[in-house]
Amino acid sequence: MTEKVVHAIQDEYPDDFSHCYGCGRLNDEGYHLRTGWDGKQTVTVYSPRPEHTAIPGFVYGGLIASLIDCHGTGSASLALHRKNGHEPGDGVEPPRFVTASLEVKFVKPTPKEVPLKAIGTVEEVHPKKFKVHTEVFAGDECCAKGEVVAAVMPATFAQK
Amino acid sequence: MTEKVVHAIQDEYPDDFSHCYGCGRLNDEGYHLRTGWDGKQTVTVYSPRPEHTAIPGFVYGGLIASLIDCHGTGSASLALHRKNGHEPGDGVEPPRFVTASLEVKFVKPTPKEVPLKAIGTVEEVHPKKFKVHTEVFAGDECCAKGEVVAAVMPATFAQK
Numbered sequence: 432m433t434e435k436v437v438h439a440i441q442d443e444y445p446d447d448f449s450h451c452y453g454c455g456r457l458n459d460e461g462y463h464l465r466t467g468w469d470g471k472q473t474v475t476v477y478s479p480r481p482e483h484t485a486i487p488g489f490v491y492g493g494l495i496a497s498l499i500d501c502h503g504t505g506s507a508s509l510a511l512h513r514k515n516g517h518e519p520g521d522g523v524e525p526p527r528f529v530t531a532s533l534e535v536k537f538v539k540p541t542p543k544e545v546p547l548k549a550i551g552t553v554e555e556v557h558p559k560k561f562k563v564h565t566e567v568f569a570g571d572e573c574c575a576k577g578e579v580v581a582a583v584m585p586a587t588f589a590q591k
Numbered sequence: 592m593t594e595k596v597v598h599a600i601q602d603e604y605p606d607d608f609s610h611c612y613g614c615g616r617l618n619d620e621g622y623h624l625r626t627g628w629d630g631k632q633t634v635t636v637y638s639p640r641p642e643h644t645a646i647p648g649f650v651y652g653g654l655i656a657s658l659i660d661c662h663g664t665g666s667a668s669l670a671l672h673r674k675n676g677h678e679p680g681d682g683v684e685p686p687r688f689v690t691a692s693l694e695v696k697f698v699k700p701t702p703k704e705v706p707l708k709a710i711g712t713v714e715e716v717h718p719k720k721f722k723v724h725t726e727v728f729a730g731d732e733c734c735a736k737g738e739v740v741a742a743v744m745p746a747t748f749a750q751k
Contacts, residue, residue: 450644452651460642482620484610485689486748491612492690493657500653529645530652533695540748588646588700 436474438519439465440508448527448584453501464498466505466551467519473506473551473563479543490541495575499535499565502549503579504528507561510553511583528581529588531560541567541574549577559583596634598679599625600668601661608687608744613661624658626665626711627679633666633711633723639703650701655735659695659725662709663739664688667721670713671743688741689748691720701727701734709737719743 441454442465449457454464466475475498483494512518512525519525541547551565560582567575601614602625609617614624626635635658643654672678672685679685701707711725720742727735 448646450647452643452645453653455644458642458644460640480620482618483612484615484618485612486608487610489748491657492693493613493653493660496656496660496693496695497651497653500656530697532697533652533656533693535656535693537690537692588649 434476436465436467436476439467440505440512440519440525441465443519443525444527445524451501453497454505462497462501464501464505466502466509468509468513469550473502473509473553475502475505475549476546478546484543485540488543490543490547490569492535492537495537495541495547495567496533496535496577498547498549498567499575499577500530500533500579502551502565503533503563503577504530504581506551506553506563507579507581510555510561527584528561529584531580531582534578536576537574538576539572539574541569545569556580594636596625596627596636599627600665600672600679600685601625603679603685604687605684611661613657614665622657622661624661624665626662626669628669629710633662633669633713635662635665635709636706637709638706644703645700648703650703650707650729652695652697655697655701655707655727656693656695656737658707658709658727659735659737660690660693660739662711662725663693663723663737664690664741666711666713666723667739667741670715670721687744688721689744691740691742694738696736697734698736699732699734701729705729716740
């Protein structure tokens with residue numbers, strides 16, 4: 432499996448969509464989550480910070496939710512971009528998505544000190560709406576499962 | 592409505608459960624979310640940090656998910672503690688909960704520069720499991736709705 436994402440969709444977002452705390456390359460304090468293709472699945476790799484504790488030894492659930500969230504919008508963007516004939520790295524600006532809903536099931540405590548890998552499968556549920564099914568692994572163990580419904584960003588958002 | 596939580600359940604957690612990035616009083620980098628009763632509902636107030644951006648002007652969804660998550664476990668703890676005859680501040684250690692599942696519906700973009708208020712209603716679904724229905728307000732506007740299923744922490748967790 433991919434250990435590092437080479438061509439991430441977030442690298443291609445225009446500047447005004449690159450301030451996200453989870454995945455914006457221009458947010459100095461943020462997580463800089465990066466999502467790319469691994470065959471027909473999508474992948475995001477992230478190493479939690481020392482402070483991302485739930486109880487000592489385990490990863491904070493809100494961080495896992497954040498990972499699933501940004502992995503979801505990134506995966507939806509990858510999918511629609513590919514449907515439109517494009518791949519990250521080809522110089523074409525990808526479509527931008529927002530999260531409509533987020534679901535996380537915490538399957539087991541997620542150990543710290545291991546990089547987390549979110550692996551996603553994208554399902555088109557409407558031409559402007561995608562559902563992303565995600566599993567979060569710590570090493571070989573699936574510790575959380577998530578579902579994000581992501582919608583193409585309304586034009587009104589970008590005008591703010 | 593309560594603007595500041597006076598007696599928060601998180602103030603009563605024992606030290607080994609007080610390192611949570613979302614609500615642990617001993618996590619120096621964390622959010623220090625604090626959840627208390629407001630009549631029969633529960634409330635958590637939080638002012639997002641400047642870096643908690645989705646797109647400029649709006650709050651990051653993962654932060655809202657984190658707020659709903661810790662508000663959920665805190666509310667469940669408040670509810671079982673009250674059922675057992677206790678209130679935060681009376682010196683009795685409250686029961687500890689973990690999140691089994693988390694759902695967030697993002698109703699509308701959440702403006703920054705306004706404190707967020709999570710208001711919860713707790714439903715007992717099993718003697719050791721509570722469902723917390725939460726609405727997150729920015730000012731008078733409900734911007735997100737959430738549902739957390741929180742379960743009494745298994746004894747095995749605390750031994751780690």
